[in-house]
Amino acid sequence: MSSIRPWRTIERRKSRQIMVGNVPVGGDAPITVQTMTNTPTEDVKATIDQIRRCEEVGADIIRVSCPTEESTRDFKQITRAARIPIVADIHFHYKRALEAADAGAACLRINPGNIGSADRVAEVVRAAKANGCAIRIGVNAGSLEKDLLEKYGEPCPEALIESALDHIKLLQDHDFHEYKVAVKASDVFLAVAAYHGLAETVDCPLHLGITEAGGLIGGTVKSSIGIGSLLWAGIGDTIRVSLSAEPEQEIKVGFEMLKALGLRTRGVRIVSCPSCSRQGFDVIRTVEALEQRLEHIKTPMSLSILGCVVNGPGEARETDIGLTGGGAGKHMVYLRGVTDHTVQNEDMLDHIVRLVEEKAAEIEAGEATAFDPHAPQPAEAAE
Incomplete structure (x- = not known):
């Protein structure tokens, strides 16, 4: 019997590579496993302690929320203490992105269209370039733009893809290309269809996730079906398993997915x-x-x-x-x-x-x- 087993082969989608801190994402780099802290960012010690536990179970990258000025005030202590790159989670206030970039964030999770005027987008891009930050565009079916909901009537793959492309254009207009994109949804069918469509349209790295997946057991099953089917199709450069569980559990489940598909081994x-x-x-x-x-x-x-x-x-x-x-x-x-x-x-x-x-x-x-x-x-x- 031949040692070549074509039925085990996964041919990964070709994407260009970006750097998130010192971790390569995309291209031929290993698929990275991420999670997110759930401690109040203002509690620096608790946040660092949780990051350390995630590092111990193999986290490659970790995201930290920055919703307030207080959360970014001591952000530099967190980025300096972490052994892995920190992604600053920014939703609406562009100044939090500027502060996080200056404080050592390796990546900004942001939707450029949500932070206001073109001048604000330009400021964020300048800060990202000056500090060597990547940007993750995070499209979510639960927070689509009103005009897209009016156009399509409901969240659908086409709406998620159009939203992603709109945000990408805002960055490209400023000659910024160090970005990765996620098009997440709680509905597995919607998320998988959106990722397949986006994968055919862009060459940037894709961040995979099924959002609001549920608790440890239900969320693991749901995420494994969605993320696993995409990985099997060769789509995905970095993953986050979103569970109503401790961040360490997300990392463990993520690695189990990659191990099951022969995409990465650890432990x-x-x-x-x-x-x-x-x-x-x-x-x-x-x-x-x-x-x-x-x-x-x-x-x-x-x-x-x-x-x-x-x-x-x-x-x-x-x-x-x-x-x-x-x-x-x-x-x-x-x-x-x-x-x-x-x-x-x-x-x-x-x-x-x-x-x-x-x-x-x-x-x-x-x-x-x-x-x-x-x-x-x-x-x-x-x-």
């Missing part, structure tokens, strides 16, 4: 069965415990946890480390797809965690050696 990908009466151990509780205890692993690898030997050996052969349930409390451990040894039920959890940690260290050491020009080289063969 341990667990393959596990739903459990049944054949299981040789408590699969559900074991997987829950492993997800928590392996959160600190950043190295990409795969782990299969299967309760019995029906599908277990087949799945274990496809993962770096595998476990299948056996009888009498004794379970089989697979390493690199090959049966290696058994482990008793009472030792199983600690044993698997240790194997994963050892595998992560092995992978990291191999990568360091492969790319370190100062690493010891094999001795040359004697002539």
Whole structure:
């Protein structure tokens, strides 16, 4: 059987690349995962603490609201403390954009048409250029311009696309091209159709999201359908999973989407069965415990946890480390797809965690050696 699997291939849409701080977005750059703080921005310590937690779970970029003068007053402390680029969320007041740009924002989330006169747009563009800021145009079905609602009668893909193109023109008229665009909607069908239409019309990076998606479970499902289908079609350069949950959860779900599609890997990908009466151990509780205890692993690898030997050996052969349930409390451990040894039920959890940690260290050491020009080289063969 050929090792080439065309049914697994995703051909990404070709887009030009922009920089959000030191993070490339678009082109051949990895698809970035974003979230947004929900602390009062004026509470600098709480905001920085939340950013730090998001950084720990892998956030590439994070957005912070700047609705008031008080919120931008100490914004520089936040941008200096963050290890990842900060996007300043601006809605209507152009002065907040100017203040955020001067305070170190890597990107301004703004709709140019919402901030007033052409002179104000020009001021924001000048501030963005002077400070090396990108701009994200954020079109939302819930806040479309009145003239477009009158023209189309209701939010529709054509209205979202026209709104995006109008905002893009305002930036291009000032020779500004460091922008990305989102056309979000709570309706999955509306959002997906709008993104498909926009992807065919522009070459800028696209920021994907299903807005107001819901709670952790419902929002994850809804976002996975919408964002996942777009990513599968090759559309999207950066994503934000909008959940009524803590920002860290948005990052975790975002990475799980990318892992499932083979677009990006981070940490341990667990393959596990739903459990049944054949299981040789408590699969559900074991997987829950492993997800928590392996959160600190950043190295990409795969782990299969299967309760019995029906599908277990087949799945274990496809993962770096595998476990299948056996009888009498004794379970089989697979390493690199090959049966290696058994482990008793009472030792199983600690044993698997240790194997994963050892595998992560092995992978990291191999990568360091492969790319370190100062690493010891094999001795040359004697002539």
